[in-house]
Every structure is written in C-alpha cells, then in structure tokens.
Amino acid sequence: MNVFLQELRSQRRSTLIWSLSLAAFGSLYLLLFGAIRNDISAFEDVLKNFPPVAQAALGFVIGTLKTVSGFYAFAFTYIVLCGAIQAANLGVGAIGREIGGSTADFLLTKPRARWSILAQKALAVLVLLVATNVVLLAVTIPVAAAQGPDFDAGLFVLLSATMFFVQVIFASLGLLYGVAAKKVKSVVAVSLPGVFAFYIVGLLGAVVGEDAIRYFTPFKYFDIGYILKNAAYETGFCLVAVAVVVVAVGASFAVFAKKDVQAL
C-alpha cells in the first residue's frame, strides 16, 4: 500500500487545486443563470415571429438554455476539457514521472511485483479522480439548486458524471503512454497536446462526418444533447468507453511487466 499512499500524498496538493478551480469556475458560471433566464424569456417572444426553419434551428438551443442543467451544459464542455487535462497529467505522470525523473531505479528495487506497483498507482489515480468529482458535485449542486425550483438534480448529476468517465478514459490512455514511452521528459508537454489533439479531432466532425468521428474522441462519447433529451447515456458509446479503458489499462500491465527500464 506504500506506493498507493505515496502517490496520493504527492498529488494531494495539485488535485486539491484542480478540484477547487473546477468547482469555482462551475459555480461562477451557474451564478449567471438568474440574469440570463430573463433575457431568454424575452428572446423567446422574438423567436415566435420567425419562420419555422429558424425556430427549429435555435429552438432546441433556447429550450436547453432555459433549464439550469442545460445552461450548465454549455460551460461544462470547458470543465470536461480541463478535467481531461488533469486526468492525463495524473495518468502520464503515474509511471512516466518515475522513469523520466530517474526514480524508477529506487522504486523497482523494492520487494514489490511490477503489477502491484502499477495497480497501486492506477488505484491512486482513480481515487484522486473520484475525489475531484466529489468536490465538484458537492460545490456545484447546492449552487445549481439555489438557481430555481425547476432544478433537476438527477439530470445534473448524470451530466456532471460524464466528466468522471472522460477523465478515466484519459487517465488510462495517459497511463499507457507513460508506460510505453521510452522516457517521459515533461508530463505536461505530453498531456496538453495529447488532450487537445483529441479535442481537435472532435471538431473535425464537419469534415469527416459527425457520426463517424464520435468513435475517435472520448470528448464525443457522451453527447450532451442526447443526455439532456433522454436523461440517459448511449449504450453503444458506453461500451466503446469501457473497451478503451480495459484495453489501455490491460496493455499498460502487459507492457510494464516486460519493460526495459533503464537506470540513470
């Protein structure tokens, strides 16, 4: 358990900062809901005078923005993006930091099997991600509930939970990179471009087709529009997400078991 506890300790401060920043950003945004709600009802009257085509195009957006959860969903994309960066940092750093910082020599000479070290590291990352999400929810739910009586807590949690899933996917991919790369020199130099690459892939939908692209980026596995409409996730993409995590973590164990970790 020592590796597990050590990893928790070393990432405690940064996780705390991440959680509080995400919670602060989410809450600040939610506090603006009161002001925008009045604007929206005024705009809805304007909308009625326009042809049905225009109403159809913007109607859904407006309808969504009218509820607290729908309004939150617009900022939530950014929160998920930040959360993904945090998760990728943790994942890439877990083993990558040891190998890159030449501390792997000391860690691997301890009487622990490699799989045990990796399992403890992965578990620690998971615990840190759970903690981040608990803080986020604990802060944003009361703030969102205070914004009006029509607050749908179940939908809000359903929406917020997608960050956790996206984080787990990025942490697994990061873990695999940290294990498979020869040497991770700088964790952020890997995690930031990596996460943004997937983010850009998500934007490529207009070029290669919105449906096809969804399989290639974790940011699109949980479609906010679908969740708001159906209060559920899409089963197919849940399976894709689980498959990605299982394959990435499994591959990490397989690679790390036989990895030639070079001493200084």
Add this chain to the structure above:
Amino acid sequence: MNVFWRELRANRKSLIWWCVGMVLMIYAGMAKYAAYATSGTSIADLMKQMPASLSAALGFAGLDVMKASGFYGMLYLYLLLMVAIHAALLGANILAKEERDHTSEFLMVKPASRSRIVTAKLAAAFVNVTVLNLVSLGLSFAVVEQYAAGENMTDEILLLMGAMFIVQLVFLFLGSAIAAVGKRPRSAASLATTVMLVTYVVSIVVDINKNLGFLRYLTPFKYFAAAPVLDRMGYEPVFVVLSALIIVASVVVTYLAYDRRDLKL
C-alpha cells in the same frame, strides 16, 4: 550559433506536429462554417436580436458569425489557445530541460556565457513561434478565401494573425521567465501552462459577465479579442503597450535570473 541550431533541430519534430494541428483546426473550423452558412439568412436576422448575454454564452459575442470573417473570428479564439499552449511550453522547456535532463553540466562548461546561451535558446524559440504563425497565416489565406464568398478578408486575417503573434511572444517569454526564476526545473512547464490556462479561464469569465470587464487587463487572450479588433480594424494602443511591457519585462527577468541561477546538477 551551435546552441541555436541544436535547439532548432531538437524542436523540429514537435513543431511539425503543431503545424499539422493548426492546419487541421483551421480546415475543420471553416468546413463547419460551410455547413452553417447554407442554413439561410433568417437565422442571421435572429442572431442580431439575440441578447448579448445569450450570444456570449453561446460563444460568438459581438461577431457576425454568418459572415466568413465573423466565423473565422470565433475560430480564432481556439487558434489563440493552441499557440499559447505551444509558446508557454516551448519557452519554459527550452531553458528548463537542461537541468531536468541533467545536461546542464555539459552545456555550461562550453566556452559560452550564460547570456549567450539564453540568447541562442530564445532565438530558436522565436523562430519556432514565427514558423507556426506563418503556417497559420498561409493556411488561413488558402482556406478562408474558399468560403469568403467575395468578402475580401486579407486585412482581417493579417490583423488577427499579427495579434496572435504578439500573444505568442507574451506567453513564450513569460514561460522562459518562469523557467529562469523557478526553483524546480521539472515543474517549470506545468507552472507556465497553469498561468496560461488561468488567464484563459479569466477571459471566458470576462466574456460571460460584463461587470468583470476590468479583468481583461489580466489576460492576454482579451488584449486582442477578435470582435474589437475586427470592429475597429486595428489594435487598442493600451494593449499593444501592455504586451510590449510584459514581453520586455519577461526577457529582462529571464536574462537576469538565469545569469545568477543556482543550477541544479
């Protein structure tokens, strides 16, 4: 000059990937516009009547997104974020990596003063940033023209990319200053990107809540936002001066701090 060439070579591969990312981003963004523009003019009228708070929440505050230039302006914020990440990472890592990889002993015993080494490294970083900017500029011309529908956008693109270059320099030298001052070389890059991401979040907050407008002096992302730049077809002098001050101060700090730095060997 050896350090300069060596740094250019070391960063070549990553620069190519960043250019590919920018190319994809611009191409994908403008392809989205094509889908958007065909949806008709009644939406354009509707947009005009949309309350400011609403259009800010949807991400196109103050831009006429039905015009190619307005849409490009919306895309520009993402481009800005990407080059800011590149510049901050590059600036911090180019100095910090020697200590991080335990190669500073080998570099420092060479018959070159520290300030000469810093000059060579910063020059190499400057070239990298410039190349990324020029690639974005060239591609913007090539791609945006296709969608412009007769709208002449040469000046707009030049203005926005010029602004992007200033923002790149701000983050590049902020990154190098952080690396020169910071105690732990391993955390220089994460510190630099943290500063950068915080200023980005501040810029989103400013967008959503107009009462916090005074915060825009704190975030380079707002110094040359697309809407005001395209509106007046120029930069606000305050922000040009402010950027110049930040750049000069960061460069001075980088040289002074690195010159007397207690290198971790």
